[in-house]
Amino acid sequence: MTTLHIDHTSRWFGNVVAVNDITMDIGPGVTGLLGPNGAGKSTLINMMGGFLPPSTGSVTLDGAPIWRNQAAYKEIGLVPEREGMYDFLTGWDFVLANAELHKLSDPAAATRKALATVEMEQAQDRKISTYSKGMRQRVKMASALVHDPSVLLLDEPFNGMDPRQRMQLMQLLRQMGDSGRTVLFSSHILEEVEQLASHIEVVVAGRHAASGDFRKIRRLMTDRPHRYLVRSSDDRRLAAALIADASTAGIELDWNEKALQIQAIDFGRFTQVLPRLAREHGIRLYTVSPSDESLESVFSYLVAA
Numbered sequence: 001m002t003t004l005h006i007d008h009t010s011r012w013f014g015n016v017v018a019v020n021d022i023t024m025d026i027g028p029g030v031t032g033l034l035g036p037n038g039a040g041k042s043t044l045i046n047m048m049g050g051f052l053p054p055s056t057g058s059v060t061l062d063g064a065p066i067w068r069n070q071a072a073y074k075e076i077g078l079v080p081e082r083e084g085m086y087d088f089l090t091g092w093d094f095v096l097a098n099a100e101l102h103k104l105s106d107p108a109a110a111t112r113k114a115l116a117t118v119e120m121e122q123a124q125d126r127k128i129s130t131y132s133k134g135m136r137q138r139v140k141m142a143s144a145l146v147h148d149p150s151v152l153l154l155d156e157p158f159n160g161m162d163p164r165q166r167m168q169l170m171q172l173l174r175q176m177g178d179s180g181r182t183v184l185f186s187s188h189i190l191e192e193v194e195q196l197a198s199h200i201e202v203v204v205a206g207r208h209a210a211s212g213d214f215r216k217i218r219r220l221m222t223d224r225p226h227r228y229l230v231r232s233s234d235d236r237r238l239a240a241a242l243i244a245d246a247s248t249a250g251i252e253l254d255w256n257e258k259a260l261q262i263q264a265i266d267f268g269r270f271t272q273v274l275p276r277l278a279r280e281h282g283i284r285l286y287t288v289s290p291s292d293e294s295l296e297s298v299f300s301y302l303v304a305a
């Protein structure tokens with residue numbers, strides 16, 4: 001078993017609280033760390049990878065603190081988000097350098113194996129400066145895998161990849177999860193996480209917002225109250241008819257937009273009731289549009305829940 005345990009962990013930078021009292025366990029298989037930009041995902045991953053100490057709380061691997069623990073570093077591979085690499089090196093040299101840093105007994109053999117795992121043998125002797133985004137990502141991956149770690153952490157690994165590269169990486173991560181490794185990757189895209197992760201942890205504004213399989217997270221996100229902006233031929237009459245219905249929790253007249261702002265608590269029912277009531281009262285609907293569909297608002301709802 002290889003389990004990361006994050007226990008009441010916070011991390012701040014000056015006045016900025018990047019991670020705020022988070023507790024979670026990450027075990028074998030593929031876990032998705034989902035959250036909008038600035039949620040604290042990279043900070044969490046850097047603490048799990050031993051690149052950053054927590055300000056308070058603890059981050060451990062099978063019970064042992066990770067920060068400045070060489071034994072733990074041998075078990076962990078980290079693929080960072082940043083693009084900065086040594087462009088003048090070849091892919092081979094880049095991965096070999098990491099194998100040597102880990103003081104592996106046969107660095108060349110380990111490098112060969114890692115580059116084969118990510119199918120980069122063909123391009124291994126080219127300079128990194130000539131690589132595409134996907135190739136760079138794969139070489140970073142090989143470098144993180146060269147010491148055969150049981151925990152693999154990836155920060156936004158799918159950013160900027162084309163669909164084919166994305167599928168290849170998903171397949172590789174799935175295989176690693178199936179083979180008993182602990183694989184954690186961060187993303188701000190729910191669909192990406194759904195496709196790959198058997199378990200999802202959601203963080204928002206430095207806090208832990210939800211955890212579960214994708215069905216649970218999807219349900220949490222679609223069951224939330226929805227806000228709609230509605231324009232019609234008779235907003236006042238429509239508001240009076242709607243407020244009597246249980247699907248609606250609140251209605252405001254928005255003077256700027258010259259429209260109704262409607263808070264629907266039963267999404268399914270509301271989408272049926274609105275056109276029916278409009279028809280019954282002879283009201284024409286001009287606009288019906290969600291006014292809070294941004295990922296941020298969905299995430300904020302999860303935090304408040």
Ligand SMILES: Nc1ncnc2c1ncn2[C@@H]1O[C@H](COP(=O)(O)OP(=O)(O)OP(=O)(O)O)[C@@H](O)[C@H]1O
Nearest residue numbers: 013016017018035036037038039040041042043044
């Ligand atoms: N070294 C640092 N110094 C100061 N502030 C930092 C530092 N690292 C992160 N932060 C701040 O901490 C917060 C969380 O950042 P973090 O990079 O962990 O989030 P993220 O979820 O990975 O977002 P993104 O996907 O945009 O990188 C942000 O407000 C960020 O500006």
